[in-house]
Amino acid sequence: QSALTQPASVSGSPGQSITISCTGTNSDVGSYNLVSWYQHHPGKAPKLMIYEVTKRPSGASNRFSGSKSGNTASLTISGLQAEDEADYYCCSYVGGTTSVLFGGGTKLTVL
């Protein structure tokens, strides 16, 4: 299976909002509410930001939110801060398997 499709890069200014999309198929994103999002600062451990499409774990800022429409999931970051600059990865359960697919990653630049 191919990786989920994410834009290679997005950017925004401090205080603005940005949205990162994650497109899959009706075998993964479109059929299951099992999409998660991870923030990865290079050289550090990735961090869970959103799970089950919209849920936020304790420790994740409430400026992060998730949604889904059809085969596309989205991560929105509001009130951008310099510390949000990182790589972001989406992830979805793949139906009929016991595994997941990750997206190719999106590099967020805070201008």
Place this chain on the structure above:
Amino acid sequence: EVQLVESGGGLVQPGGSLRLSCVASGFTFSTSWMTWVRQAPGKGLEWVANIKQDGSEKYYLDSVKGRFTISRDNAKNSLFLQMNSLRAEDTAVYYCVRESTYDYYFDYWGQGSLVTVSS
């Protein structure tokens, strides 16, 4: 505090073997599915393998089936990845990760261990 600490990475020649270890603390290891995820240089994350709480079920990425073996020792809160017949394309940082049961997300990650396959 949750900690996942990987070790065992390094430089190995194509066709060689390496065994990664991960020691967990701060959560109940024996009741957790555990997973290995890797990231090749300049690439995205890739699920590699996972193992059920008691080790009775194991699943692998197609490209590593027959070459990699995931295992665990619950008495020692440890996860392992035995990697044989290594290829250049296995070069990556390998992360030890705790997987939620049934919900397919990953809530705790280690810092990663670099495996380089090169002659």
